[in-house]
Amino acid sequence: MDSVLEVLCGHADDARRAEEGGADRVHLVAQAGSGELSPAPDVVAQVCAATHLPVRVTLRLREGWTTDGGEVTRLRGLAAAYLDAGAEGMVMGFLDQWSAIDTDVCATVAGDAGWPWTFDRAVDQCLDFDHAWVALRRLPGLDQVMSAGSARDVEHGLDDLVERARTDRWAAEKLIAAGGLQPEHVPWLHRAGIRAFHVDAQVRPLGSFRAWVDAGLVHSWRDLLDRSDRRAG
Incomplete structure (x- = not known):
């Protein structure tokens, strides 16, 4: 399996440079590096028109990891608008008052729309990681989980990410390593079976x-992942 390289983007120019550098997917937010909230639908349309890459868009209307019933309808409406604008899927993740995955809210937003989505790094804020990973399996449409293995970054969560991937094939297939990812982490994650990687500031x-995203820096990550894939093959 070839590794997937996802790049965080904030606008069409970021997306064009990500594609030029060899990225596989765009993760679009309203403003990169600033809370990762939902962008306007017209920005999604601009980005989708600027790249051939699949685009996943963050669904979050306020800072933090919680939401309420009043926002769920708005989130579902935004998701529909993003799909109409050309998005492939979404990136979202909500926790309840006990810092556990809010499966009801996530399932309601995802509904039966049929679009793929990534559970974002809200999972790293859960108090019980093992319980969280059990809950993730019940969410409709979920096909990736973004995690650093810790609430801080991959440097502090590397051992936990590697252990989870080695002992849980489902987790290894779903994980996209994100959060301060560095090149020296890739061999360890790759050997554990993780094949998806998310970069943000690393390619700026x-x-x-x-x-803006720099195509040359994206290419350096593309080359690193391709070399890891060849060694594994």
Whole structure:
């Protein structure tokens, strides 16, 4: 299986550069590096028109990991608008008051629409990781889980990510490693069976979200993953 490289983007120019560098997918947010909230539907349309890559869009209307009944209808409406604009799927994740996955809200938003989606790094904020991973299996349409293995970053969660992937084939197939991912982490994650990787500041000059995605930096990650795939093959 070839590794998937996903790039966080905030606008059409980011997406074009991500594709030029060899990315496989765009994760679109309203403003990269600033809370990762939902963008306007017209921005989604602009990005989808600018790239041939599949685009997944964040569904979140406020900072934090919770939502309420009043927002669920708006979230479902946004998802429909994003699909109409050309998005492939969504990125979302909501927790309840006990810092556990809010399966009711997630299932209601996903509904029976049939679009694929990624559970975002809200999973890393759960108090009981093992319980969270059991809950994830019940969510309709879910095909990836974004995680650093810890609430901080991959550097602090690497051992947990590797262990989960090695002991749970379902988790290994769903995981997309994200959150301060560095090149030296890739061999360990790859050997554990993880084949999806998310980058954000790593592909921007000086690691600054004020800079646009740089195609050359994206290509360096593409090359790293391709070399890992060839060694595994």
